[in-house]
Amino acid sequence: AQSVTQLDSHVSVSEGTPVLLRCNYSSSYSPSLFWYVQHPNKGLQLLLKYTSAATLVKGINGFEAEFKKSETSFHLTKPSAHMSDAAEYFCVVSRDTGFQKLVFGTGTRLLVSP
Amino acid sequence: SAVISQKPSRDICQRGTSLTIQCQVDSQVTMMFWYRQQPGQSLTLIATANQGSEATYESGFVIDKFPISRPNLTFSTLTVSNMSPEDSSIYLCSGSGGEVMDTQYFGPGTRLTVL
Numbered sequence: 336a337q338s339v340t341q342l343d344s345h346v347s348v349s350e351g352t353p354v355l356l357r358c359n360y361s362s363s364y365s366p367s368l369f370w371y372v373q374h375p376n377k378g379l380q381l382l383l384k385y386t387s388a389a390t391l392v393k394g395i396n397g398f399e400a401e402f403k404k405s406e407t408s409f410h411l412t413k414p415s416a417h418m419s420d421a422a423e424y425f426c427v428v429s430r431d432t433g434f435q436k437l438v439f440g441t442g443t444r445l446l447v448s449p
Numbered sequence: 450s451a452v453i454s455q456k457p458s459r460d461i462c463q464r465g466t467s468l469t470i471q472c473q474v475d476s477q478v479t480m481m482f483w484y485r486q487q488p489g490q491s492l493t494l495i496a497t498a499n500q501g502s503e504a505t506y507e508s509g510f511v512i513d514k515f516p517i518s519r520p521n522l523t524f525s526t527l528t529v530s531n532m533s534p535e536d537s538s539i540y541l542c543s544g545s546g547g548e549v550m551d552t553q554y555f556g557p558g559t560r561l562t563v564l
Binding site: 371377378379380381384386425435436437438439440441442 | 453480482490491492493494497541543545546551552553554555556557558
């Protein structure tokens with residue numbers, strides 16, 4: 336069965352410093368992996384997705400993630416945090432090969448201080 | 450891309466009553482899904498809404514409690530029946546496939562409180 340583990344429930348950074356949100360996956364086949372962001376009282380927005388093409392995936396708002404099969408990881412990074420990045424981030428794996436049924440991680444709340 | 454809207458955005462209901470949530474997509478999508486996000490928790494898939502046929506439910510969710518309709522490629526409804534306080538959650542719909550290809554887009558959610 337496919338699953339994801341987000342290693343940190345909360346991450347705190349200062350504005351202008353790097354962001355690292357960690358995610359490990361488990362999958363019986365080559366997975367499709369996603370990062371979604373949820374701002375307070377807003378819907379989920381897709382940041383980026385990995386679907387077996389390039390292992391370094393660039394997303395919106397300066398975020399990127401690297402798929403590492405040897406480490407079963409898909410960590411999300413950003414070189415410089417902005418106050419507007421404060422939100423809940425979900426690492427997600429597709430439960431099937433058609434990217435349809437998604438399995439969500441427990442989420443990481445990113446806090447950005449001035 | 451796709452824009453998904455949900456109505457109502459929030460509601461407060463009495464136990465034992467039912468609430469129907471509407472989901473509208475601005476593009477034709479092959480697949481539509483309904484998720485639940487309980488307070489402080491992640492999203493759990495309730496069911497896949499199939500056009501013209503019965504929805505496909507995930508383990509732990511049943512049609513009598515969460516009847517779903519999908520009359521066309523852009524619209525679906527989820528009813529939460531005979532509600533109890535444990536049903537207090539955010540309910541989200543999503544769509545993928547068709548015009549939006551393999552990306553799954555989400556609605557803003559319906560925040561339900563059951564007293």
